[in-house]
Amino acid sequence: MNCPGILFLAWSFVTLFALGSRAEVRVLATLPALHSWAANVAGDDAVVESLLPADVGPHDFQFKPSDLRKLAAADVVLMNGLGVDHWLDRAVSRAGNKPSRRVVTVTQGLGRELIRDLTRLSVDGKSGKARHDHDHGDHDHDHGDEANPHVWLDPMLAGHCVSNIVEALCLADPAHAAGYRLRGERYRQELAALDAEIRASLQGLKDRKVVTFHDAFPYFCRRYDLELVGVIEEVPNVDPSPKYLARLSRLIRDRKVRVLFSEPQFHPRLLRRLADDLGIGVAELDVLETGKASPAFYAEGIRRNLRSLETALR
Numbered sequence: 608m609n610c611p612g613i614l615f616l617a618w619s620f621v622t623l624f625a626l627g628s629r630a631e632v633r634v635l636a637t638l639p640a641l642h643s644w645a646a647n648v649a650g651d652d653a654v655v656e657s658l659l660p661a662d663v664g665p666h667d668f669q670f671k672p673s674d675l676r677k678l679a680a681a682d683v684v685l686m687n688g689l690g691v692d693h694w695l696d697r698a699v700s701r702a703g704n705k706p707s708r709r710v711v712t713v714t715q716g717l718g719r720e721l722i723r724d725l726t727r728l729s730v731d732g733k734s735g736k737a738r739h740d741h742d743h744g745d746h747d748h749d750h751g752d753e754a755n756p757h758v759w760l761d762p763m764l765a766g767h768c769v770s771n772i773v774e775a776l777c778l779a780d781p782a783h784a785a786g787y788r789l790r791g792e793r794y795r796q797e798l799a800a801l802d803a804e805i806r807a808s809l810q811g812l813k814d815r816k817v818v819t820f821h822d823a824f825p826y827f828c829r830r831y832d833l834e835l836v837g838v839i840e841e842v843p844n845v846d847p848s849p850k851y852l853a854r855l856s857r858l859i860r861d862r863k864v865r866v867l868f869s870e871p872q873f874h875p876r877l878l879r880r881l882a883d884d885l886g887i888g889v890a891e892l893d894v895l896e897t898g899k900a901s902p903a904f905y906a907e908g909i910r911r912n913l914r915s916l917e918t919a920l921r
């Protein structure tokens with residue numbers, strides 16, 4: 608073999624070796640919070656991608672053919688479940704068969720922790736069933752029993768989801784299992800510390816009444832003993848009726864709620880007008896449904912919410 612041939616052979620080995628040692632497992636997450644958790648577990652051992660663009664939330668997302676490419680390349684797909692990312696179900700079957708691909712619902716196993724009874728959120732006292740984001744166009748099964756999907760806003764339930772992510776990555780990539788477990792455990796400790804921080808910081812609040820834009824905070828409020836008096840948008844992406852708003856306004860006055868919480872994703876005109884009519888304030892809580900995914904995204908977002916609650920309810 609001539610000299611260039613040997614060099615080429617050597618180069619090929621080096622390239623193969625480099626590829627072999629690089630992260631090979633591809634993880635695709637539907638929501639930015641799931642991305643953030645998975646990135647903490649994955650470290651350098653897996654590539655984590657986000658399905659949602661930074662400025663589109665799960666309630667508005669429409670699956671495009673170009674998203675199928677991401678999906679087709681994924682070894683592990685992480686979804687929240689409980690209806691909020693139901694558009695994934697059909698897409699997975701369209702992405703073609705990849706026998707090794709695992710689709711994991713990170714809220715799996717939460718069971719009794721799930722909030723189904725939203726009666727206390729419903730200002731007109733209608734049935735307590737969750738009425739969340741249901742485009743039934745491509746479904747023929749009943750979602751009537753589905754729980755509220757916003758589990759990710761409770762850091763302790765997030766810890767449960769992180770455990771599911773650890774298990775999924777260990778199964779998909781046993782060679783790096785020790786690393787996934789170690790980082791997963793560390794991140795769970797970080798979440799527990801976050802929980803303790805929130806608990807300590809909200810403990811002294813006298814005013815614990817919260818009205819949010821959509822029904823995203825029942826888990827957070829239950830965890831930290833805040834009273835979710837009502838929500839402005841009863842069904843995501845559906846304008847509340849004047850009748851509903853009148854009832855809600857009455858409730859807000861009766862309960863002496865002092866502040867309405869808007870969302871950064873939402874144009875706060877309706878909320879601002881309502882607050883002005885009632886003569887109360889507006890503050891912001893992020894539902895963490897949009898935003899640039901990163902390892903720090905989740906904890907930073909929760910801390911921003913904590914600062915906002917401290918200031919608004921002081």
Ligand SMILES: [Zn+2]
Pocket residue numbers: 666757821822823843894896
């Ligand atoms: Zn939502």
